[in-house]
Amino acid sequence: MELTPGLTCHRLDFHWPGDRSAKRPVLASVDARFAPGRLTLITGETGAGKSTLLHLLAGLLRPTGGEIRADGRPVSRWPSSHRDLWRRNMGIVFQHLALVPDLSAAENLLLPLVPRKMAWSGMQEQIHERLVDADLADLGQFPARELSGGQRQRLAMTRALVGSPRFILADEPTAFQDDDHARRMIAQLQTAADEGAVIVVCSQDPRLKGSAAFHHRCHLASGTLVRSNPP
Amino acid sequence: MIWHPLTWAFWSAAFTGLLIYGLAAFRSANVFLDWQPDRADSRQLRRERDAEIAALLARGALACLAAAALLGLIGIALAWHWVVPGAMCGTGVLQAMGSYGSRALIFWGLALVILYAWWVLERLNRFDPMGGLTWQAARIWLTAAPFLLAAFIDSWQALMRVESTPPVSCCAAVYDQVLGETSAAAVTRRLLAASFWGHLAGSVSLLILAVRRIQRPERGSGILPAAIMILWVPAASICIKHFWSAYYYQVLSHPCPWCLFLSDYYGVGFLIFGCMAAAVLSSVSLWTANHIRRHPLLSKPAVKRIHQSAWQLLAAIILFTILTAGLALVWRLRTGVWMTNPF
Numbered sequence: 138m139e140l141t142p143g144l145t146c147h148r149l150d151f152h153w154p155g156d157r158s159a160k161r162p163v164l165a166s167v168d169a170r171f172a173p174g175r176l177t178l179i180t181g182e183t184g185a186g187k188s189t190l191l192h193l194l195a196g197l198l199r200p201t202g203g204e205i206r207a208d209g210r211p212v213s214r215w216p217s218s219h220r221d222l223w224r225r226n227m228g229i230v231f232q233h234l235a236l237v238p239d240l241s242a243a244e245n246l247l248l249p250l251v252p253r254k255m256a257w258s259g260m261q262e263q264i265h266e267r268l269v270d271a272d273l274a275d276l277g278q279f280p281a282r283e284l285s286g287g288q289r290q291r292l293a294m295t296r297a298l299v300g301s302p303r304f305i306l307a308d309e310p311t312a313f314q315d316d317d318h319a320r321r322m323i324a325q326l327q328t329a330a331d332e333g334a335v336i337v338v339c340s341q342d343p344r345l346k347g348s349a350a351f352h353h354r355c356h357l358a359s360g361t362l363v364r365s366n367p368p
Numbered sequence: 369m370i371w372h373p374l375t376w377a378f379w380s381a382a383f384t385g386l387l388i389y390g391l392a393a394f395r396s397a398n399v400f401l402d403w404q405p406d407r408a409d410s411r412q413l414r415r416e417r418d419a420e421i422a423a424l425l426a427r428g429a430l431a432c433l434a435a436a437a438l439l440g441l442i443g444i445a446l447a448w449h450w451v452v453p454g455a456m457c458g459t460g461v462l463q464a465m466g467s468y469g470s471r472a473l474i475f476w477g478l479a480l481v482i483l484y485a486w487w488v489l490e491r492l493n494r495f496d497p498m499g500g501l502t503w504q505a506a507r508i509w510l511t512a513a514p515f516l517l518a519a520f521i522d523s524w525q526a527l528m529r530v531e532s533t534p535p536v537s538c539c540a541a542v543y544d545q546v547l548g549e550t551s552a553a554a555v556t557r558r559l560l561a562a563s564f565w566g567h568l569a570g571s572v573s574l575l576i577l578a579v580r581r582i583q584r585p586e587r588g589s590g591i592l593p594a595a596i597m598i599l600w601v602p603a604a605s606i607c608i609k610h611f612w613s614a615y616y617y618q619v620l621s622h623p624c625p626w627c628l629f630l631s632d633y634y635g636v637g638f639l640i641f642g643c644m645a646a647a648v649l650s651s652v653s654l655w656t657a658n659h660i661r662r663h664p665l666l667s668k669p670a671v672k673r674i675h676q677s678a679w680q681l682l683a684a685i686i687l688f689t690i691l692t693a694g695l696a697l698v699w700r701l702r703t704g705v706w707m708t709n710p711f
Contacts, residue, residue, distance in 0.1 A: 150410065199417065202410040211498070214408065216420045219497040 142208050143335045144171040144194055144304060146362075150202030151189060163189045165360035166203070171335050173303075176326055176350055179339045180365070181357035187339035188232055190357065191306050194337060195229050196220040207304065225252050228297030230307035234289055238282035242273055242292050245281055246299050253300050263299060270325065271295040272318065287313040294322055298329060305329055307338045311345060323350045370530050374447045378439040378523075385432030386520060388425050393513060395422035396506035403503040419502045423490055426509055430483050433516070437476045440523065444469070445629035445637065453535035458626030460538035461530070468526035475519035482512040484649050488656040488673065495669045501660065538624075563606040570600030574647065574685050581654065581678035585671045590658025593681065597651040604644060604688070611708040612640075612692035615699050620707060636691065643688035650681035 146169045152162040163186040171177050171194075181187050192198045194205060196212055205213035212223050228249070236245050246264045255263075268274045271291045273284075281289060290313045297305055305326065311319040319342070327350050330336050338345065345351070356365045395418040404412050444462065449455035452464045462469040486508040493501040577593050609625045616633050628637030657673040660666050700706055 147408065200413065202408070202413060204408040211408070214413070214416055215497040216423075216494070216499065218494060 141170065141206065143173050143175075144337070145169070145206045146194075146203065147206065148203035149193065149200050149205065151186075151193060151198065151200050162201075162360050164193070164200075164362075167360075167362045169355065169362050171337050171353075173333050173335050174330050175352040176330050176336045176338065177353040177355065178345055178348075178351040179337065179355045179357055179362070180341060180346060181339075183341070185357045186360065187357055188308050190362070191229075191308050191337065191339050194304075195227055195306050196224055225249075226303040228300070228302040228305045230290075230293050230297045230305075230310045232308040232312075234293040236281040236289060236293060236296070239280055241278050241280055242268065242284065243277040245292060246296055249296060249300050249302075255300075267295045267299050270321075272321070287315070287318065290314065291318065291322070294325065298325060301329070301332060301334070303334060305334050305336045307336075307340075309340050309342070310338060311340065311342050316344065319344050323348055326350070370448060370451050370527060372443070372447060372451055374439060374443045375527060378436055378443055381432050381436035381439055382520065382523070385429050385436055386516065388429035388432060389512075389516065392422045392425035392429055393510055395419070395425070396509045399502060399506040400510055403506070405498065405500075405502075416499075416502075419499060419506065422506070422509070426486065426490070430487060433483065434480060437480055440472075440476065444473075445626055446631075446635075448530065449538075452530060452533070454537050456538040456627075457624060457630055459624050460536045462626075463536040463538070464530045464533040465526035466529055466533075468522045468529060472519055472522035472526050475515050475522055479512050479515035479519050481648065481652055482508060482515060485652050485656050486512070488653045489660070492657065492660050492666050492669050492673060496663075496665045500663060500665060560606065560610055563603040564611060566599060566603040567607045570596050570603060571685055571689060574600065574651075574681060578678045578682035578685065581674055582682065585675040585678065586661070588658075590655040590674075593651040594655040597648055601644065601648060608640060608692060612696060614707045615695045618707075640688065640691050643684045643691065646684035647681055647688065650677045650684060653677035654681065 146167050149164055149167040149169075150162055151164040152159045167190070179187055179190065189198065193200055193213065196205075196215075200213050204211045207223065207226075212220060215223065237248070240248075243264050246267060247260060250260045250263070264277070265274075268277050271294065273288060273291060273295070276284060276288060281292060284292060290310065294307065294310050297307065307326070311322055314322060323345070326336050326338065338351075340346075346354075354365045355362050357363075399415050399419045399422065402411070403415060444458045448461045449457055452460055455461055455464060465472075486505060489501055489505050489508060493499055493505055573596050574593060577588070577596070581588050581593075605625070608628070609623045613623065613625060613628055614620060616628060616636060625637065625641075627633065628640060629635055630637075654674060654677045657670045657677060660670040661674070663670065696706065696708075
């Protein structure tokens with residue numbers, strides 16, 4: 138088997154359980170490749186299956202047909218124990234953020250670093266740097282539930298980037314951001330891509346659609362993913 | 369059926385285990401019948417999910433069935449003789465159960481040995497993300513089905529017989545064996561002597577094999593310890609019954625292995641037969657891991673497993689020897705004579 142770097146979808150099918158859902162698949166025979174060092178934007182109407190595709194790429198859902206390969210390895214077919222370990226190479230920005238509300242912003246950033254077996258001082262340093270980058274330096278000790286919607290979203294993005302994961306998946310990462318912060322978030326993703334990360338962003342945000350930072354753009358409709366041209 | 373809490377505990381664990389076993393077997397059958405790891409179509413992906421769920425269910429089933437077997441053993445050895453008229457230990461209970469009791473014990477043992485081989489294989493299989501041994505694991509899981517069913521049917525028949533049986537005589541069953549020796553006495557003596565030497569030779573061979581596998585786990589045979597074990601277990605059981613038990617009872621001519629489980633002898637039977645079970649399971653583990661040693665992805669964990677199993681085998685045989693021959697030796701040093709003479 139060819140060892141293609143990055144994330145690759147081969148004839149990917151997905152439908153929710155149940156006979157009625159099986160007749161209307163969310164994804165049907167999707168073929169795609171997300172290469173390292175590249176930013177890919179996936180657009181599509183609400184309900185088109187963008188979040189589902191992202192969850193499949195993250196190994197949180199299992200495809201009903203086809204497979205997803207990460208650097209040539211068929212991770213979507215691995216049992217959960219192996220997928221859980223592999224997911225340590227992944228940073229995810231969920232649409233609903235999935236922060237731990239009672240933990241402070243800094244503690245939320247600490248969580249993905251714990252399994253990476255870094256030195257405590259290294260963790261502290263990295264968390265501080267990331268909080269400064271995200272314009273959250275003064276809010277590190279505040280519980281996540283006390284932050285505003287936009288701040289929480291930046292914290293979620295920072296959590297995805299901390300530890301410099303190989304794969305970064307972001308679902309509507311700029312939905313609650315002003316233009317300045319949206320630009321800064323795109324710049325952060327670009328920096329991660331320059332360091333060799335595979336980056337896939339799902340969004341309907343016109344600011345992202347119009348951004349020149351994305352190397353590839355795809356449109357998801359009727360269960361199929363079609364490559365679209367930059368505007 | 370005996371109205372004893374342990375009986376209900378036994379059946380609860382056994383039926384729960386059987387139910388979960390059945391669910392796992394149903395999914396394993398799907399895997400066994402049409403496993404195609406080279407394909408990634410929806411049917412193969414469903415089978416992969418089946419295999420993962422079957423492995424989870426199977427671990428639960430194995431825990432329940434092992435608990436049921438242990439409860440059954442405790443029942444025979446320690447509890448049910450109170451409700452069998454005339455019984456004083458497991459011998460009386462087995463007498464009341466007729467041939468079903470012994471058959472149930474044998475089938476439980478065989479089923480658990482097969483399921484343990486599955487457990488070893490499954491644990492090694494978890495090191496390969498693509499589950500290269502999934503089909504083999506499904507096959508082993510299904511292989512245990514006839515033995516498990518036979519164990520259930522015989523256990524049911526045995527426990528149903530217990531209450532309706534006429535009073536038994538534990539000691540008569542034991543002493544008849546001693547006093548009834550007439551024409552067959554010479555043959556019996558020869559058989560006992562053969563068992564004694566076979567047991568000693570087996571113990572020494574297993575110790576040597578275990579030490580060699582500890583030193584060089586990547587080299588050696590897996591079948592040899594298993595083959596020796598098949599001969600060693602019956603020989604060792606005969607020796608416990610006819611030679612070693614006398615040093616615990618401190619009386620001659622009481623060849624009863626079940627009294628060793630009683631509190632009068634500090635339940636040492638659990639330790640002695642536990643060591644024997646540990647030795648058997650270690651050899652099963654050695655055999656299984658040795659088969660997997662040549663698998664390109666699983667060679668390292670298989671060698672590690674062989675190393676662990678060899679240590680377990682060594683420890684089990686040493687402890688078994690201390691608990692049996694060790695006590696006899698202490699007696700010999702204290703009194704200057706042996707209580708039993710195998711020659």
